[in-house]
Amino acid sequence: MKWDTCDPKAAYVLHLADDALILGQRLSEWCGHGPILEQDIALTNISLDLIGLARQYYQYAAEIMGDGCTENDLAYFRDSRAFKNHLLVEQPNGHWGDTLARQFYFDTFHFFQLEALSNSTDERLGQIARKAIKECAYHAQYSAEWIIRLGDGTEESQAKVKASLAHFERFAGEFFVPSDVDTQAAEKGWGPAVDALRPAWLEKVNSILTLAKVPSFNESTVARTGGKAGIHSEHHGYILAEMQSLARAYPDASW
Amino acid sequence: MVSEEALWKALEGVMDPEVPVLSVVDLGVIRRVAQEDTVIHVDLAPTYTGCPAMDVIQKRVEEGLAEFGPVVVHTVLDPPWTTDWMSEAGRAKLEAYGIAPPVGKASDKRSLWAVQPTVHCPRCKSQNTELISLFGSTACKSLYQCRDCQEPFDYFKCL
Numbered sequence: 001m002k003w004d005t006c007d008p009k010a011a012y013v014l015h016l017a018d019d020a021l022i023l024g025q026r027l028s029e030w031c032g033h034g035p036i037l038e039q040d041i042a043l044t045n046i047s048l049d050l051i052g053l054a055r056q057y058y059q060y061a062a063e064i065m066g067d068g069c070t071e072n073d074l075a076y077f078r079d080s081r082a083f084k085n086h087l088l089v090e091q092p093n094g095h096w097g098d099t100l101a102r103q104f105y106f107d108t109f110h111f112f113q114l115e116a117l118s119n120s121t122d123e124r125l126g127q128i129a130r131k132a133i134k135e136c137a138y139h140a141q142y143s144a145e146w147i148i149r150l151g152d153g154t155e156e157s158q159a160k161v162k163a164s165l166a167h168f169e170r171f172a173g174e175f176f177v178p179s180d181v182d183t184q185a186a187e188k189g190w191g192p193a194v195d196a197l198r199p200a201w202l203e204k205v206n207s208i209l210t211l212a213k214v215p216s217f218n219e220s221t222v223a224r225t226g227g228k229a230g231i232h233s234e235h236h237g238y239i240l241a242e243m244q245s246l247a248r249a250y251p252d253a254s255w
Numbered sequence: 256m257v258s259e260e261a262l263w264k265a266l267e268g269v270m271d272p273e274v275p276v277l278s279v280v281d282l283g284v285i286r287r288v289a290q291e292d293t294v295i296h297v298d299l300a301p302t303y304t305g306c307p308a309m310d311v312i313q314k315r316v317e318e319g320l321a322e323f324g325p326v327v328v329h330t331v332l333d334p335p336w337t338t339d340w341m342s343e344a345g346r347a348k349l350e351a352y353g354i355a356p357p358v359g360k361a362s363d364k365r366s367l368w369a370v371q372p373t374v375h376c377p378r379c380k381s382q383n384t385e386l387i388s389l390f391g392s393t394a395c396k397s398l399y400q401c402r403d404c405q406e407p408f409d410y411f412k413c414l
């Protein structure tokens with residue numbers, strides 16, 4: 001497969017990049033559709049941060065892979081199976097509560113992941129993470145505040161966000177199930193052992209859910225996995241189709 | 256050979272495209288500028304990872320120094336840019352322009368997560384303000400409203 005890689009470090013960096021790109025792309029779908037202008041702008045700002053972060057990772061992965069590979073090759077010319085993002089980030093936006101529930105689970109994970117990556121044995125990953133965590137702290141604060149506002153809001157908003165939170169539990173579980181790439185990264189000290197991030201994540205998530213007056217995270221929910229191995233839901237192909245079609249139809253297009 | 260002082264002086268005339276009262280020096284994004292042989296090297300720290308203005312800033316820096324020789328801009332991520340590097344003059348200019356400057360120091364990242372600073376209104380100076388949205392017209396700003404004069408305003412948030 002073109003631009004797939006057997007290099008364990010490149011594979012790990014691509015996994016990090018794919019999460020940021022796919023979620024950034026998902027959030028950009030809200031552009032022009034937010035419920036009010038301020039929230040439209042907020043989500044597109046978060047989208048921009050994530051796409052900027054994806055670029056940092058892809059540039060690094062392209063350097064490791066060599067052979068003339070560029071960030072654009074990795075974003076636009078890989079097929080679904082080559083993408084190693086979590087299943088959660090490719091899930092459709094749904095309604096506002098769905099988008100924020102997905103974002104809340106991810107931002108909280110992302111914060112602890114970046115905190116660990118800040119101490120990576122890989123200098124470049126450390127640099128990228130120390131920059132990104134400051135932005136992520138704002139994302140996490142934003143999504144947590146929305147969960148509280150919706151949960152501790154009207155009867156309707158609470159019912160909706162409760163259902164959204166419950167729906168995404170199965171996907172959030174994948175964060176903490178290590179893939180071969182995760183395991184290798186943890187052994188080399190490039191990134192954290194993902195199962196070790198679970199307690200801090202759970203504590204933070206539940207503290208917010210308590211403030212939101214909704215049930216705690218149900219730990220017995222079985223995790224859906226596969227994203228990190230490139231086995232995606234059907235939604236993934238549609239995201240790539242929209243995101244990649246122009247670059248593939250006009251491979252040398254430039255602004 | 257151009258003195259570093261002359262290069263810094265020239266950079267003071269290079270303005271941020273989104274906050275046109277701030278120079279790149281006020282903003283604190285220039286970490287180093289020096290001439291080596293004939294080439295002028297500039298270390299530039301991006302404000303936000305995805306900030307679309309960074310390409311324009313880089314171009315303006317190159318143009319602003321072009322008279323002294325060929326310019327090479329290096330993007331430096333580490334240590335990451337922080338609003339603590341914004342100059343006192345820059346903070347005063349921001350406020351005069353109607354944007355509340357960052358409050359306090361960008362301290363521990365965990366404390367960023369949940370603590371709202373008290374931001375005073377850049378127009379009437381009232382402390383009686385409220386956060387409307389964490390994300391404003393650009394990633395670096397939040398939107399506030401003054402409860403006294405009722406005016407909405409941007410706050411350049413701590414990072």
Ligand SMILES: [Zn+2]
Pocket residue numbers: 376377378379380381401402403404405406
């Ligand atoms: Zn006022």
